[in-house]
Amino acid sequence: MLKNIHIEVKNYEGDFYFKNGRFYMVSKKEKEIKNPLLQLERCESLLRQLLQNLGYKIPIEAYVVFINPEFHLYQSPLDKPIIYPNQLPRFMEKFNRRPSQLNSFHQKLANQLVSLHQIESPYSRFPGYDFAHLEKGFICAVCCSLKTSVVDRNLVCEVCRNQEKVDHAILRCVEELKLLFPEMQITIIVFHEWCGAVVSNKTIRRVLMKNYSVIGEREYIFIK
Numbered sequence: 100m101l102k103n104i105h106i107e108v109k110n111y112e113g114d115f116y117f118k119n120g121r122f123y124m125v126s127k128k129e130k131e132i133k134n135p136l137l138q139l140e141r142c143e144s145l146l147r148q149l150l151q152n153l154g155y156k157i158p159i160e161a162y163v164v165f166i167n168p169e170f171h172l173y174q175s176p177l178d179k180p181i182i183y184p185n186q187l188p189r190f191m192e193k194f195n196r197r198p199s200q201l202n203s204f205h206q207k208l209a210n211q212l213v214s215l216h217q218i219e220s221p222y223s224r225f226p227g228y229d230f231a232h233l234e235k236g237f238i239c240a241v242c243c244s245l246k247t248s249v250v251d252r253n254l255v256c257e258v259c260r261n262q263e264k265v266d267h268a269i270l271r272c273v274e275e276l277k278l279l280f281p282e283m284q285i286t287i288i289v290f291h292e293w294c295g296a297v298v299s300n301k302t303i304r305r306v307l308m309k310n311y312s313v314i315g316e317r318e319y320i321f322i323k
């Protein structure tokens with residue numbers, strides 16, 4: 100019987116655990132991650148609706164496949180459609196063993212699916228934004244929180260406890276600013292405001308002068 104196999108591929112790396120239907124990272128205390136099973140369910144439902152709209156009634160088999168050999172899930176549920184890295188060869192073998200013969204029906208469905216494929220996502224349109232209205236702060240590289248502070252030349256996140264060298268964080272945020280506002284003249288004053296004034300002008304100047312060619316004087320120094 101023809102079946103549609105839907106596979107959600109995840110490249111998670113590291114130790115995770117499963118508890119009460121949720122996924123958590125082991126290293127970050129109680130840090131919940133996006134549930135791939137929910138993602139799978141949603142995609143499966145959308146795919147089913149799409150097939151129905153096209154006039155096909157094909158059962159769907161859906162799996163989450165973790166492909167990274169460095170991935171491990173503690174307390175993994177037996178009753179969920181999850182394939183782990185070391186199960187992949189057997190998983191593939193299972194499909195290879197299924198007899199199949201392609202005919203015009205498959206061809207027609209394949210052509211329809213290809214014609215519906217959207218290269219540009221309609222969700223990639225950005226909302227409007229400007230410097231004055233964006234919330235300022237030194238954003239955490241891991242969890243994107245603005246609740247950060249500088250302790251001993253490290254940027255420390257109050258939410259996920261991630262630590263990053265301040266120099267590195269400054270460069271990262273300068274690059275973010277350049278990406279968000281390609282036309283903007285990034286001076287020390289602008290960056291000082293952007294990062295919520297948690298580092299001194301002196302530190303910003305030192306990092307900018309070391310890593311970029313700059314023009315101007317004192318706090319009006321800007322990146323070329």
Ligand SMILES: [Zn+2]
Pocket residue numbers: 239240241242243244256257258259260261
């Ligand atoms: Zn964080």
